[in-house]
Amino acid sequence: xxxxxLMKGNEALAEAALKAGCQLYFAYPITPQSEIPEYLARRMPxxxxxxxxxxSEISAINMVFGAAGAGARVMTSSSxxxxxxxxxxxxxxxxxxxxxxxxxxxxxxxxxxGIQPAQSDYFQATKGxxxxxxxxxxxxxxxxQEIVDLTILAFDLADKYRNPVMIxxxxxxxxxxxxxxxxxxxxxxxxxxxxxTTGYKGDRPRNxxxxxxxxxERLEAHNLKLQEKYADIAATQxxxxxxxxxxxEIILVAYGTVARICRSAIDMARKKGIKAGLFRPITLxxxxxxxxxxxxxxxxxFLTVEMSCGQMVEDVKLAIECRRPVxxxxxxxxxxxxPEEVLAEIEKRVAGRCNA
Amino acid sequence: MARGKVVxxxxxxxxxxxxxxVCPTKILGMSEKINKLGHHPAEVKEPDKCxxxxxxxxxxxxxxxxxxxx
Amino acid sequence: xxxxxxxxxxxxxxxxxxxxxxxxxIIHRLVAEAIDELEVADRTIGVxxxxxxxxxxxxxxxxxxxxxHGRAPAVATGIKRALPxxxxxxxxxxxxxxxxxxxxxxxxxxRGEAITVIYVNNAIYGMTGGQMAPTTMPGQKTSTSPYxxxxxxxxxxxxxxxxxxxxxxxxxxxxVAVNSPANIRKAKRAIKKAFEIQVNNxxxxxxxxxxxxxxxxxxxxxxxxxxxxxxxIPYYPLGEYKVPEEVE
Numbered sequence: 109x110x111x112x113x114l115m116k117g118n119e120a121l122a123e124a125a126l127k128a129g130c131q132l133y134f135a136y137p138i139t140p141q142s143e144i145p146e147y148l149a150r151r152m153p154x155x156x157x158x159x160x161x162x163x164s165e166i167s168a169i170n171m172v173f174g175a176a177g178a179g180a181r182v183m184t185s186s187s188x189x190x191x192x193x194x195x196x197x198x199x200x201x202x203x204x205x206x207x208x209x210x211x212x213x214x215x216x217x218x219x220x221x222g223i224q225p226a227q228s229d230y231f232q233a234t235k236g237x238x239x240x241x242x243x244x245x246x247x248x249x250x251x252x253q254e255i256v257d258l259t260i261l262a263f264d265l266a267d268k269y270r271n272p273v274m275i276x277x278x279x280x281x282x283x284x285x286x287x288x289x290x291x292x293x294x295x296x297x298x299x300x301x302x303x304x305t306t307g308y309k310g311d312r313p314r315n316x317x318x319x320x321x322x323x324x325e326r327l328e329a330h331n332l333k334l335q336e337k338y339a340d341i342a343a344t345q346x347x348x349x350x351x352x353x354x355x356x357e358i359i360l361v362a363y364g365t366v367a368r369i370c371r372s373a374i375d376m377a378r379k380k381g382i383k384a385g386l387f388r389p390i391t392l393x394x395x396x397x398x399x400x401x402x403x404x405x406x407x408x409x410f411l412t413v414e415m416s417c418g419q420m421v422e423d424v425k426l427a428i429e430c431r432r433p434v435x436x437x438x439x440x441x442x443x444x445x446x447p448e449e450v451l452a453e454i455e456k457r458v459a460g461r462c463n464a
Numbered sequence: 465m466a467r468g469k470v471v472x473x474x475x476x477x478x479x480x481x482x483x484x485x486v487c488p489t490k491i492l493g494m495s496e497k498i499n500k501l502g503h504h505p506a507e508v509k510e511p512d513k514c515x516x517x518x519x520x521x522x523x524x525x526x527x528x529x530x531x532x533x534x
Numbered sequence: 535x536x537x538x539x540x541x542x543x544x545x546x547x548x549x550x551x552x553x554x555x556x557x558x559x560i561i562h563r564l565v566a567e568a569i570d571e572l573e574v575a576d577r578t579i580g581v582x583x584x585x586x587x588x589x590x591x592x593x594x595x596x597x598x599x600x601x602x603h604g605r606a607p608a609v610a611t612g613i614k615r616a617l618p619x620x621x622x623x624x625x626x627x628x629x630x631x632x633x634x635x636x637x638x639x640x641x642x643x644x645r646g647e648a649i650t651v652i653y654v655n656n657a658i659y660g661m662t663g664g665q666m667a668p669t670t671m672p673g674q675k676t677s678t679s680p681y682x683x684x685x686x687x688x689x690x691x692x693x694x695x696x697x698x699x700x701x702x703x704x705x706x707x708x709x710v711a712v713n714s715p716a717n718i719r720k721a722k723r724a725i726k727k728a729f730e731i732q733v734n735n736x737x738x739x740x741x742x743x744x745x746x747x748x749x750x751x752x753x754x755x756x757x758x759x760x761x762x763x764x765x766x767i768p769y770y771p772l773g774e775y776k777v778p779e780e781v782e
Contacts (some may be wrong), residue, residue, distance in 0.1 A: 132615055159617045162608065163641035170605035170638070174612025176580070177599045178620075182612070200602050305597035309579035318582075318600035349596065353710055391586045469535055480555030480748075480755040486715050487738045503554065518539040525559025526550065531539035 169197030179304030199238030203319030224442025358384030469515015479503030555755020585627035604635025607642035638642030646703030705737030
């Protein structure tokens with residue numbers, strides 16, 4: 109491990125991408141993630157890599173398509189409205205089975221919304237957003253160090269599965285500063301990509317990167333092949349973290365920035381004698397449903413906390429099959445809930461169950 | 465003896481007839497027969513007069529025509 | 535006798551799906567001939583777009599990528615920036631380049647991306663069944679301008695070669711047509727020059743090729759070539775709109 113540096117989330121993400129071997133980066137400025145292109149505009153020329161500010165988020169994702177198809181490690185980043193623009197390109201990338209990393213530092217919506225943090229792009233990231241049957245691997249860091257670790261993992265997973273991978277952050281994570289260290293990747297060999305369009309020299313079949321298939325039987329077969337891939341990912345890549353769940357009478361479910369706030373609220377609750385715990389999904393897709401479901405075996409209630417009007421809560425209910433009550437608390441519009449607010453909600457939800 | 469010779473890949477011809485409109489010696493026409501694509505293919509009516517100018521091949525959208533010349 | 539005219543090696547020996555008399559076939563051959571003559575096939579990557587030519591991934595013996603509608607210049611940018619020694623071209627129709635993809639072509643041209651753009655203008659949307667295009671002529675009837683293109687309502691046809699030639703970075707912008715043997719020969723020279731601009735000069739080049747759509751114009755292939763000459767060439771003059779200072 110290298111030395112510890114104090115870095116802003118957006119910049120740590122950018123540096124982590126470079127450590128992961130990101131060769132090209134295409135993006136358009138948008139608050140609250142413009143530090144990512146600004147940092148890479150300075151750093152990439154130093155390393156002989158390619159930084160290009162595209163004319164729009166649409167162009168950027170299509171540049172990603174081209175570079176990924178040519179075999180390079182490539183990334184784009186944006187925030188909610190820009191991620192909406194990228195949906196067509198993401199569908200094409202998934203259909204053509206190309207690896208790439210897409211970063212969403214999400215902000216309040218819908219529409220132009222606000223520039224403060226939000227978690228209201230969960231549906232967009234995990235349930236589609238783009239057309240067709242595809243899945244994005246979605247990783248949700250909740251600290252600047254985790255941003256670094258998951259960004260590097262994102263590139264590796266993208267190449268391993270030939271699939272786009274999204275880092276779901278938010279405006280707060282992008283702006284906060286924490287100490288980070290970067291792993292030494294100097295002995296990591298990047299995988300070969302024999303499928304890439306590098307020029308047909310006759311030593312292999314022609315490589316064609318496409319997603320069009322007009323024959324229904326073939327398109328069905330392609331879709332089934334993609335589904336097998338997603339099943340494989342779901343079987344092996346679910347990630348989550350738990351905090352004080354063993355004896356918990358109320359388990360909070362939260363990710364990203366909100367998970368940190370929930371931890372503080374849980375510590376405050378524990379001091380008051382309330383046995384609260386936290387289940388933190390790290391992969392939003394594949395959602396760590398089985399691990400969460402096992403927590404519902406014991407009698408307790410769940411409280412999903414999000415900066416949205418209720419998106420991940422649906423997956424929580426699905427995972428535990430509504431065997432236990434699932435409550436929901438949120439702040440939206442860019443407002444970040446305080447630990448005190450979350451504590452008040454915890455207290456409210458256990459009030460009726462108090463049997464001390 | 466003709467200076468040129470054209471060879472038509474009959475089963476790729478879509479019967480568009482553009483070659484017949486540009487042949488300077490006007491020796492191309494459409495055949496009565498139907499090819500595998502269901503079209504009347506173009507053919508050389510008077511091969512002896514072919515000069516091998518390749519104008520027919522130039523305008524053929526389907527690379528149906530090979531041209532030989534002395 | 536020796537063989538003086540044959541299918542170029544870069545053009546796949548397969549039957550195409552294009553309509554009888556469709557000039558896409560001629561243009562595909564000219565592109566393949568240029569690639570063969572410049573001996574760059576082993577490092578050329580084509581970018582197909584959305585239109586009748588979407589299937590041209592099958593028609594060239596080259597590595598290929600399929601772009602979303604309008605996005606080919608961005609995809610080409612990604613490929614070329616990743617593989618600077620490759621030769622990258624896009625093949626786009628008028629809907630793809632002059633409608634949905636105007637941002638992408640303007641900015642790829644403006645950045646001077648070292649790519650070659652083949653822009654096929656046939657004044658209509660062919661693949662989707664004959665709707666109006668930004669390049670449709672005034673008064674021309676199409677399935678979405680059944681009373682004829684009304685310039686008061688929808689403006690005039692757009693001249694992309696002229697528009698792009700106002701940018702500083704592009705090195706070669708030319709408009710040609712494939713309606714006659716003489717014009718086809720000129721088109722071939724222009725297309726080859728456009729690829730040379732990329733290979734020798736690391737520059738952006740675009741060739742606008744006036745083309746026919748016999749099926750959706752409702753004309754025979756021969757009459758379609760005449761219609762092109764009488765109606766399109768006066769509005770879209772042929773010629774070079776931007777030339778490089780010197781081409782090696």
